[in-house]
Amino acid sequence: MFEASAPLSERRQVARDMFVLGFDAPAVAAAAKAGQFVNLGLQPGPLLRRPFSVYRAGGGRVEIVLRAVGEGTSQLLSLREGDLVSVLGPLGTGFRFDPAWRSVALVSGGLGLAPMLLAARDARAAGLSVHWVHGARTAWDLGSEWDGEEATWATDDGSRGFQGSAVAAVEEEFGAVLACGPNPMLAAVAERWPDAQVAVETYMGCGTGVCLGCAVPLTAGGYDRACREGPVYRAADVDWPALPSHLYYTAVPVASPSRPSPATGGGEVPV
């Protein structure tokens, strides 16, 4: 685990509202495996760090993919090149890969695409054939980056590829399934492929295993730490109904038009 005060060195858009940010943090980048995450600290900014899957890693750079859903993600997206962020990582236990599987399906929904590029990299390194099945609401919300051979797209509105969820879009049999996406989607994965490896999301306090804030309820009883034993679990090991499904990625739709905030843009008004 490293802590890097890392400059933003890359920013690009990959889907509607979805951006990739890259930070120069060579030691973190070199150590990162698929399914692991980094915990980003902003100062000034919110008290706690924000966890993000490692999207890409290489050339001394760690990349994440995100959408603005609240204070921390908005602040991250307003950074400019060279701005420093504290990158702590890599954290957590990533995906396992077993050459015996021969093939693997990577199933993702929405921002769940985040760990899949690295998963494809590590799967290929393990000699596996890789098929990515990725779903989103519309064609505009699908990620645009994929360097592999086989990919299936799914959209809720049918605007590209299969109409329906990524889970429903998987038609063949694979040696193994790796999945990431909203927790309800992962519950569906668990129904269909109990042995799938899934990367879950929880609120996190520390990201390093000391606070027990990231509890993942287990079917065997008790709780694991998403940041340490997870975020990757065997799908059937997670007690899905007990895992909060109310982690919303949309802010409460209230407007505070008159609060002076750099984010709301310029203008001068008498008070």
Place this chain on the structure above:
Amino acid sequence: MFEASAPLSERRQVARDMFVLGFDAPAVAAAAKAGQFVNLGLQPGPLLRRPFSVYRAGGGRVEIVLRAVGEGTSQLLSLREGDLVSVLGPLGTGFRFDPAWRSVALVSGGLGLAPMLLAARDARAAGLSVHWVHGARTAWDLGSEWDGEEATWATDDGSRGFQGSAVAAVEEEFGAVLACGPNPMLAAVAERWPDAQVAVETYMGCGTGVCLGCAVPLTAGGYDRACREGPVYRAADVDWPALPSHLYYTAVPVASPSRPSPATGGGEVPV
């Protein structure tokens, strides 16, 4: 009073550690008078605004001059061009000017130079002849900008001009004295020129007169609001011993070398 979400449009150094920042806020700039201040809000940033004298105003821009002494000032100095700050102002009651005085001495110490350029402007507009007497620790700490005729420099170490304080450096008689600087210096001004107009500093909660946080103890008893009745007072009206002299412009000298902060620069360390 206006609230402007104003972009930083100017930044220049005027002495060792001393910088001028300019914000595009035409309505504030047009209304500002010498001795008035603006209250700046940062988001993200500290909860309360930070008050600064208007240093220059014109061409749609408000300028302030400052040194990094804490969180707010450090954050202001790390802004980049185009970054937005909430500028609230102009606030407070500035200097009065009376043509009957004929001449006026502007006496300032350290950052107390802040209101003096505007004071010179407004004094000249009132037909007064202006003499600026400005002191600082060393020649490196004197401000470099002065567009008037008469100026006397004073330094504690004698590295430029008079050796000693700005107050001691005033030799002639003037129709009136206007002063700004650390509160102990203003107490010395009050001793010598009871009728001088002095601009004081206090902690401020609101800057708009509603919180009573900025109490200035009066010789007549009771307290005034620095943000409303002040910051400019008749020197002899302020109960100087009761005005806190422990508003320090130096942070407590502690280093937190290992706190991850963008301010501490790059680097990557194992934890």
Place this chain on the structure above:
Amino acid sequence: MTADLSVDLGHLRLRGPVIAASGTFGYGTEVPLLERRTLAAVVSKGIFLRPRPGTPPPRIVETPSGMLNAIGLQGPGAEALLRDYAPLWSAWDFPVLVNINGETVEEYGELTAQLDGVPGVGGFEVNISCPNVEQGGMYFGNDPRAAADVTRAVRRRTKLPVWVKLTPNVGDIAEVARAVEDAGADALCAVNTFLGMSIDLHSFRPRLSFRTGGLSGPAIRPLALHLAHQVARNVQVPVIGIGGIAGPEDALEFLVAGCAAVQVGTATFADPRAIAGVHDGIAAYLESKGWTSLKELPRYLPLD
């Protein structure tokens, strides 16, 4: 279509849920507030019967997401208040309640009697976070009996709305709440500031001349929300939530937790238009939900 944001407190109807908190909005005259339409009511700076100079500076200290204050209830006294402010208030289209304070139970009563019936005085917010000089400086608000005594003394002198503002610095706020409700309060305001301290590392003494101060601002919000919710679950009269509210989401949390209205204080220091922002944001939220009235907002008030 704009949602109906009016609030019926039973004893008083307000045109909205957002009230300016005492001590953070002066006498309502200081800030030329353009968005007056969004102000449901103003509670004026705390006042004593007689003029008070207040505490020496420093009076405020900033803390993470909060601030400590020890203003010492500086104020002009009842006579000047009636002369200088009440006439202005009487012309406004929203009520001004006077935050009243005393060193003895009798002083609260006398102050109420002097202000009662004067045009412009729309009601009373009784600040019980004052030291009771007759009981060795113990705060009225810490003792259910003393708090009830003060409430009764005020209630007896007026038919105007009487709100009692609770202090959080107490072992069991619900006990005090029930006591002042029984004593005749029309509404309870929860809460006042939390006792805190800050030390100056130059002088090795407290930064505030008064040594301790009251903590306000977003830092206290989760604590204030919990206490307001406790109060709401334990009384029948309306509860007005206070503490760290800066945006509409914050206010909605207090409303869902059982409050009938809210007060905004410290947030106005950072943003003179904070009250308008909270009000308009609540309206936008209701509209996004398709609700036509604040009454449709679900409340969380479990019985256990």
Place this chain on the structure above:
Amino acid sequence: MTADLSVDLGHLRLRGPVIAASGTFGYGTEVPLLERRTLAAVVSKGIFLRPRPGTPPPRIVETPSGMLNAIGLQGPGAEALLRDYAPLWSAWDFPVLVNINGETVEEYGELTAQLDGVPGVGGFEVNISCPNVEQGGMYFGNDPRAAADVTRAVRRRTKLPVWVKLTPNVGDIAEVARAVEDAGADALCAVNTFLGMSIDLHSFRPRLSFRTGGLSGPAIRPLALHLAHQVARNVQVPVIGIGGIAGPEDALEFLVAGCAAVQVGTATFADPRAIAGVHDGIAAYLESKGWTSLKELPRYLPLD
């Protein structure tokens, strides 16, 4: 020359003033901490006699400059603690104190007896912020008598250091402090988290599954400092200050206010090296003042 930062608690000598707070540093084994030299001691995550699963998620909520937690004292129980952690601790060059919890007075005593004398267990921090099931769920820490009972039950079972950790959610903390001092505590830790709540505007229910949680982090610092100072003025035993300490200045405020040492909790979440930062910053401060020992730091402990 490096200043002497060691702290003599009377019953225990620490090599520095900065201790890792319970529940925020796991069992001291989680983070591969390079700056171990700066750790004066570790207080392990709170433990009960028997294993506890803890509360369902969500367990934490961020708030302005703070966070609420309701972990529910998840832990492996005494047996597993002794098996899995004590052997590791016994090799360390700083003490590990175990944060102990119980539902009855007897449970505290039994837990102490089981842990006492085992190599690696350097002492006890008694967490009295637990519901007392024998007294209808009232917190031990809210009742001076129950708090003293627990302290005595622990004290009787061990000669190791016994620290008692006070809760801030109480009317008069000084009263509880004196009661547990009289009952034999070697030091008092002030304070634990403040009760708070947060409401989810999607579900209209509390964000925490446990409904309420404890507030920690910089937001509470001025409140915690005030309480720690109150305790320090009212007892003779050393006081360990806790609450929102993130940097050296924060720690110095507690030390000036009369604390002998401090604990750092939530700050380590944002910065795994926070403890080293606080320790090194204190050293730098002393050196800048020309002081050779922490003992030269002025203290502010007025008698009135």
